[in-house]
Amino acid sequence: ETGVTQSPTHLIKTRGQQVTLRCSSQSGHNTVSWYQQALGQGPQFIFQYYREEENGRGNFPPRFSGLQFPNYSSELNVNALELDDSALYLCASSLALGASTEAFFGQGTRLTVV
Amino acid sequence: GEDVEQSLFLSVREGDSSVINCTYTDSSSTYLYWYKQEPGAGLQLLTYIFSNMDMKQDQRLTVLLNKKDKHLSLRIADTQTGDSAIYFCAETPSGGYQKVTFGTGTKLQVIP
Numbered sequence: 704e705t706g707v708t709q710s711p712t713h714l715i716k717t718r719g720q721q722v723t724l725r726c727s728s729q730s731g732h733n734t735v736s737w738y739q740q741a742l743g744q745g746p747q748f749i750f751q752y753y754r755e756e757e758n759g760r761g762n763f764p765p766r767f768s769g770l771q772f773p774n775y776s777s778e779l780n781v782n783a784l785e786l787d788d789s790a791l792y793l794c795a796s797s798l799a800l801g802a803s804t805e806a807f808f809g810q811g812t813r814l815t816v817v
Numbered sequence: 818g819e820d821v822e823q824s825l826f827l828s829v830r831e832g833d834s835s836v837i838n839c840t841y842t843d844s845s846s847t848y849l850y851w852y853k854q855e856p857g858a859g860l861q862l863l864t865y866i867f868s869n870m871d872m873k874q875d876q877r878l879t880v881l882l883n884k885k886d887k888h889l890s891l892r893i894a895d896t897q898t899g900d901s902a903i904y905f906c907a908e909t910p911s912g913g914y915q916k917v918t919f920g921t922g923t924k925l926q927v928i929p
Contacts, residue, residue, distance in 0.1 A: 736917075809859050
């Protein structure tokens, strides 16, 4: 139990639709990162938020966007869904920036795009 | 760019030692991690090693780092059936944000 919860656990969307995934971090964790994990692959870094501002981004198009709120919750939004967006989406929260700070992962949201 | 590679599968007998290997390309890697993922679960950080260390031991886990060859290994002593999972090697460079680059994962199967 990491104290990081994601919702929903599973989701099915149609190509072209928009989706919002939610993450509730541990209290006090001001850093949240989002990852996409395709089947049989390792997680790929999407972006990180620190104190409600985007603080780094991986190789994902602008239709992937996020928000972080003062209550330690955050959202990942994906517009114009494509079939290849089908994956497990993981959020990870940590107490601070810095590579040595442990990131606590949620169990993920399994998104299927049909 | 960064790249982290692992073998896909490892099978060991219960009680034996498991050694999972990983190679990475980013010479600026500062921290190297081992994560465990069980079916239907998120990622659990097992251990990490700073790039100026050669070895780190934590109970049944031993991490070895060969920085010259960019090779990282995880040894699990006295492997148990509960150790069956996918193990991810990961690295992050120094810098202002914690972008972690993961390998493709090694599936460890422990045979009773």
